[in-house]
Amino acid sequence: MLTAYDFPLAKLLDESGVDAVLVGDSLSMVVQGHDNTLHVTLDQIIYHAEIVGRAVQRALVVVDMPFPTFHVSTSSAIANAARILQETRCQAVKLEGTTEQATTIAALVGAGIPVMGHVGLRPQMVHHMGGYKMQRDADKLMADAQAVQAAGAFAIVLECIPSEIAAEITTALSIPTIGIGAGNECDGQVLVVHDLLGMTSGYVPRFVRQYADVQSVVKDAVTSYCRDVADGSFPGPDQTLS
Ligand code: KIV
Numbered sequence: 001m002l003t004a005y006d007f008p009l010a011k012l013l014d015e016s017g018v019d020a021v022l023v024g025d026s027l028s029m030v031v032q033g034h035d036n037t038l039h040v041t042l043d044q045i046i047y048h049a050e051i052v053g054r055a056v057q058r059a060l061v062v063v064d065m066p067f068p069t070f071h072v073s074t075s076s077a078i079a080n081a082a083r084i085l086q087e088t089r090c091q092a093v094k095l096e097g098t099t100e101q102a103t104t105i106a107a108l109v110g111a112g113i114p115v116m117g118h119v120g121l122r123p124q125m126v127h128h129m130g131g132y133k134m135q136r137d138a139d140k141l142m143a144d145a146q147a148v149q150a151a152g153a154f155a156i157v158l159e160c161i162p163s164e165i166a167a168e169i170t171t172a173l174s175i176p177t178i179g180i181g182a183g184n185e186c187d188g189q190v191l192v193v194h195d196l197l198g199m200t201s202g203y204v205p206r207f208v209r210q211y212a213d214v215q216s217v218v219k220d221a222v223t224s225y226c227r228d229v230a231d232g233s234f235p236g237p238d239q240t241l242s
Contacts, residue, residue: 001062001178001190005031005048009193010055020178021056022094022190023049025064025124029202030194037123040066042080046087053089061090062116067124070095074107081113094157096122098140099147109152117148120182121160132205134181138165145169145177157190158182160207181207 001020004010005027013021025037027048032039042065049063063084070077081093092114097105108115120135135141141161148156155176158166163183170177170186179186191208194200198213228234 001188002193002196003027003030003191004052004055004193007051007055010052013193014056014059018059019188020060020062020190021052023052023061023063023090024094024192025066026192030192030200036126038067038126040064042066042069042083046084049084049088049090056089060092061088062092062094063088063090065093065095070097070101070104070108074104077104078107078111078113081108081115082111085113092116092154094118096124097148098122098144102147102151105148105151105153115151115153116178117145117151117153117156118159119144119148119156120158123159132160134160134162136162136165138162138168141165142169142172145173149173149175155188158186181205 001022002013002018003022003024003026004013005023010021023045025040025045027045028034028037028040045063045066049061053061065081065084069080084090084093093108094116095101095105096118098119105115105117120141121132122129123132126132145156145158153175155178156173157178157180158169160181163185166177166179166182167185176187178188178190180190195204195208196211198210198215201215204210225234
């Protein structure tokens with residue numbers, strides 16, 4: 001699974017064979033330039049999810065429920081998740097939840113809304129958790145994952161937890177686990193696509209593997225364009241219309 005927020009990249013991911021595309025609330029950081037994920041609104045994620053949903057023909061598209069769209073009440077969580085499915089072509093929502101959100105997850109699933117869980121480091125709780133820290137409480141992590149599965153989630157993201165704990169959870173659960181900073185014994189993996197492509201200018205977590213340096217490609221291309229315009233070599237004969 002990889003994240004996408006716009007049409008061209010979502011189309012490329014789908015054509016390249018990812019199983020699932022996540023319209024993540026990482027949108028707040030990698031696209032909107034905020035320093036955490038708390039700033040994305042429901043309307044904003046729906047705007048991006050509608051675009052991504054149109055681009056993806058094959059993969060499953062999952063949309064993050066932004067903070068605090070599933071915290072206020074069960075009925076508002078259902079209404080908000082329903083808007084996501086109704087106003088986009090996406091098929092499922094993801095929410096950062098522990099045992100405390102099990103009732104909400106069960107209500108969403110009961111309303112016919114497929115839910116992907118997300119335990120371990122939950123970036124929407126950054127202030128409560130005291131920063132972006134590895135989560136190491138094995139008993140709590142297992143209890144959270146079991147509660148999310150029991151509530152009816154069809155898959156679960158495990159973020160920033162020791163690989164041995166992720167492996168134990170993966171063995172214990174019957175639903176697929178998707179790791180990010182959780183070792184290689186999860187059933188699947190997820191990354192923020194901007195990190196994978198080398199498009200992020202700020203902090204990149206250690207668990208990321210950068211497969212390309214798109215930032216340098218873009219900088220080189222734009223610098224060359226500016227140079228060519230300044231010295232008069234662009235447009236050249238090939239770009240001159242008669
Ligand atoms: O918002 C996001 O991109 C995510 C992934 C990092 C799992 O939740």
